[in-house]
Structure formats: structure tokens, C-alpha cells
Amino acid sequence: MTLKDLARELGVAPSTISRVLNGCSKNFTIPEELRKRILDHVEKRGYRANPVFQSMKLRKNKHVAVLFYSRTSMSTGFTVEQMVDKATLFLRDQGYEVHYTFCRVMPPLQNYTMPPWKVAGLLIPDVHNPETLAEIEKSGVPYVCMNGIAGPGGTSVLVDERAGICEILEHLHSLGHRRIAMLSPRYEQTHFYSIARERCEGFLENAHRMGIRPLTVHIHSRLFYQDSLLGADFDLHNGSAPFFIEGPDFTIELFRQNITAVICYDDFIMELFYKAHQCGIEIPGRLSVVAYNDLPFLKRTIPPTSSFRIPAGEMGELAARILVEKLQGNPDEERGKVHLLKGSLIRRESTAEPHGNPSFSGFRT
DSSP, X not given: OOHHHHHHHHTSOHHHHHHHHHTOOTTOOOOHHXXXXXXXXXXXXXXXXXXXXXXXHHTOOOEEXXXXXXXXXXXXXXXXXXXXXXXXXXXXXXXXXXXXXXXXXXXXXXXXXXXXXXXXXXXXXXXXXXXXXXXXXXXXXXXXXXXXXXXXXXXEEEEOHHHXXXXXXXXXXXXXXXXXXXXXXXXXXXXXXXXXXXXXXXXXXXXXXXXXXXXEEEETOOOOOEETTTTEEOOTTOSSSOEEEESTTHHHHHHHTTOOEEEEEGGGHHHHHHHHHHTTOOTTTTOEEEEESOOGGGGGSSSXXXXXXXXXXXXHHHHHHHHHHHHHSOTTTTTTOEEEEOOEEEOOTTOOOOXXXXXXXXXXX
């Protein structure tokens, strides 16, 4: 169904229908009966104007792209979904058209690329290296990064990861836990922003301050690292220094080290529960568990899992609000600014006071 098809059915010029639909009244008058007939027929036929062509005609760009690095980055998890959904709802309420798009594949794909059509602004989730935004920066298009770091021309909306880890540790410390581990994916030792690094460094800093002996477990890795934060080698036999244990059998090592509480990425929570069950480790009787990220299924595990809620929806709405302010006001006002949002600890039945410290006895037979 095109504008010309409608014009032929109504017996009027396509320009007449276009002006009625766009509310144009300058140098244009039309009988009210004809206006109503046009609008009723358009509604009956289900016609919708192409938003790209419409914005070109009106010379008012109301298009915002949510830019993903690749197809797989669009489905990286619960946090991204909530951010994008909330941002989309806010932008549509403000009269913007929202498009989800991927960067053009230009091997080797290392940088973010602009959409192939003209957009008023960009929302970009999960950027870890601002240098990959060189083309975005050069374009001058206003943009906001959600749960990731922007370049000097953009704005960042992030979770205060260190404050979140501190809240979890304070909760576990108040229960009496002094041997606490954190399960984390491996991250590269670079100067760029890394969520995993922020959490791990926050964990080590706060554990050291509280007198907790921390154990940081990097999954799917084999090498021991030197502690650049506290200036000590990671030593399994040092009673005060933190240490890293890496490898696929991370849960077994937790139990051997008599850890009483674990902070666990949501990726690893089911593996941890499964191995604890196999080894006869009761949760929370022998091991307290806190998941980082409050996924919906965590309230239905046995026992229900305490978790840290990442303010994903709030991040998405704030990012969209900032972008609209850039588009409607001064686009340079928020350049280089970082907004940190705090999450909240959801206390359920997987955390309790430590009950003794029995040694690991291996798998049940």
C-alpha cells in the first residue's frame, strides 16, 4: 500500500493526502469533510508512512539507532535487554523512532561503524574500549553509552560496580564470613574499562579494608598473576594475601580452601549449585552464595539465591533521557561525563551465618 494507491482510491492528489497526514496547514486549505474522509480511509487501509521518508520531507530527523557491535552482542543477557527496552519506551514516548542495528561488517571488524542512514543520535550498549568509537566520534552525532565507556565526545551511564561489591561484602562480613571468594570471568589486563576488572578490584580493595581473606577465581584460565593492586604474590599458603585460582574445576578448589561465602557471576551460579550438591556442601549451611545480577530464575533456586540487582532499566532510561536532552538542547553539555548508578542487594535464603568450617571431603558416593 503506497500513497499513490490511496490517492487513486480516494480520487485526490497524493500531495493532498500527505499534507493531511502531516498536519500541514501553511498555504493549504481543505474542506473538513474531505479531511475526515481521508483520515478514515487511511485508518481503514492500515497505511503507515515510511518514517525515514517522512523525516526527510519534514527536515526533522527523529531517528535514534541502538547500535550493537555485532549480532551476538544484541543478545548478551538480561542487563542489555532491560536497558534497551526501557530506553526504547522512553524515546518512543518522546516521539522518536527507534531502530536496532549492527555495525557494518568490514573485516577485520574492530571499530564501531555508523548506520548506513542518517540518524539524530545513538545509544550504544557495552562499550569496553573507547578507541573503537573513532568513527562515531568523528561523525559528530550525539551518543550515549549504556553500561560501557564513551569517548571524549559522548556520555557514559554505568553501574557503580565497586559500590555494589562493597555492599555485598558488608552483608557477608556482618554475618561473620571472613573467607570469601569471588567467581569472575577472565579479563584482559588493559588500561581500558572492564566491568570484570572493576568488580575484582573493588572486591580486593574492600576485602583488604575489612580484614577478609579474599579468593578470586578466574574461570577458563591457567596462569597465576602477580597482585598489582596490593603488591603481593598470590600465594595459597599466605594467610593474609589474596590469591587467584584458575581453571575449569573452580568449585572443587573453593571447597578445598574452606571458603564460607561466594560472590558469583550469574553465568556460573548453576554450576556452583550443581557442584555443591555433588560434594555434599549445603547452601547456606556450609556455603553462603550471592549472585551478581538478579536474574528472574534466582528467586526459584533451592534455596532462593541472594543477588545484587543491577539497575539496568534505570540505566536505559537515564541514557535515553540524556540523549534527548542532547538532541533538544546543547549536544556538548554532557561531553565526557560519566553517570554512576547504584544497584541494590536482594537478600534471600542462600546467605546465613557460617556454621563451623569442616574440611572438604570430596564427592559423595
